[in-house]
Amino acid sequence: MELGLVVLWMAVFLLLGFAALPLSAWLLPETEYIGFAIPLALAVVGVVAHLVGQVAFGWPALLAGLAVLLALSVTAAGRTEVDLDPDRLTEYGLVFVAAFSLVVVIRGIDPSVAPLPVAVGEKFLDFGLLNTLERSGSLPPESMWFAGESVKYYYGGHLLVSLLSTLTGTSTAYAYNLGLAGVYATLLVTAYALAASIVRPYDVSRWAAGAFGAFFVGVASNLETALRLAAWLLPDGAAEPLASWAGMDAGVAAWSPADFSYWDASRVIPVEPGNPDSGFTAATEFPLFAWLNGDLHAHMLSQPFMLLVAGLLLAFWRSPARHRRLLLFGFLPPLVGFLGFVNLWSLPTALGLTALTVFFVPENPLELLPSAVRSRLLPLADRGRVHDEVSRLIFAALSVAVVALGAVVWTLPFWAAVVLGTPDQSVGYWDQWTPLGPLVVVLGGFLVAIGFYLARALREQDARARQVWCLGLVFSWLESRPYSASRRSGSRSR
Secondary structure, three states: OOHHHHHHHHHHHHHHHHHOHHHHHHHOOOOOHHHHHHHHHHHHHHHHHHHHOOOOOOHHHHHHHHHHHHHHHHHHHOOOOOOOOHHHHHHHHHHHHHHHHHHHHHHHHOOOOOOEOOEOOOHHHHHHHHHHHHOOOOOOOEOOOOOOOEOOOOOHHHHHHHHHHHHHOOOHHHHHHHHHHHHHHHHHHHHHHHHHHHOOOOOOOHHHHHHHHHHHHHOOOOOHHHHHHHHHHOOHHHHHHHHHHHOOOHHHHHOOHHHOOOOHHHEEEEOOOOOHHHOOEEEOOOHHHHHHHOOOOHHHHOHHHHHHHHHHHHHHHHOOHHHHHHHHHHHHHHHHHHHHHHOHHHHHHHHHHHHHHHHHOOOOHHHHOOHHHHHHHHHHHOOOHHHHHHHHHHHHHHHHHHHHHHHHHHOHHHHHHHHOOOOOOOOOOOOOOOOHHHHHHHHHHHHHHHHHHHHHHHHHOOHHHHHHHHHHHHHHHHHHHHHHHHHHHOOOOO
């Protein structure tokens, strides 16, 4: 890979982030807005380029996106102060450069289409999307599999990489891996900023929180490797029950660190729990797995924008009512729409986060309504706890509906051409119980963090509240018992 192109792509990402700093500072007060600037810049360019690209893709769409980004930043600069602290800028720049360099080194060592003999992945699709976008004069691009038909896929992330390829004058042969490195670096710097933003009100090191956030998002996997190490260190008599409970293969006791493979942790939960010998497992991929595997796929390209959604919602939580209206009804809909355009499966998660944030916001969310409407509804919500909870629930549902509608409107060409234009699409549901052991292996890190939070919350509650929490945990444990019995009997009944 050309070293000059590596430096050029790093510089372009960082310059886009620098251009978006005033906009990021305005939209995300009380956060580490510097770390959100790069995904925000990419989102603005992507939303505008998608709309303009329906008429003329390539340079016209790219220039329109850049012009809107600069216009928004100039407007924001007149509304807020931007702290251009050199130390803080250097800190986030180093996080980005380190993450970018890591993927460049990985792909430089193993740039092949199939890094493992057992899996090719999605590289033919991803590289094909880049090439068909490069040849497109307008959107949607033509399908590379079926001449004369448009792409029936969510291609927003590939559109961004294609635009960056155009901006830097880079062929897709290089843009594929450089785009991969850029998105990964954007993910880590956003995770760093989000974690550091969360701890701002607390007596916690901002740097330590950011480092932990970047590590657990961009480097760590689930607990599968840790359990393999534990089984390797334990005597066989103790290792075998542990491996059985976690759903690992029978030979795990003979495993050693020399046998490590990043693939193992990506396939933990069995698809057919009643038939452990089937060999089929669900994809439990963690972010670094995908970048090691080298796909430039939708579920990877959407991750920085999901964290940007979380950052906007955190700013919503900490802002006064006027700014909350701007975030919730002004900037969140196009961002959520773009997130769905990048990876449609991320859309429910973004809407779910929005619903939870609006429902649990400290002040009554009815404060977001116009004063005339608010003055009539707030007295109803103030009648008691039940009325308050019901009003929160209704307003959260209505807010999500408005955000979802706005998301569709901002990306309407994508919905018309791809989502509604593909009538044979269907959604499959998991129709089996997930074994408790493998589920804990996949979600164990989250459970530990939630456990610490609950322990602290319980310590601050009265005895009656602690009894309710304990009763809930007992019921949760009892709920898992039927599956355990069916697993021992070999039944697949639910």
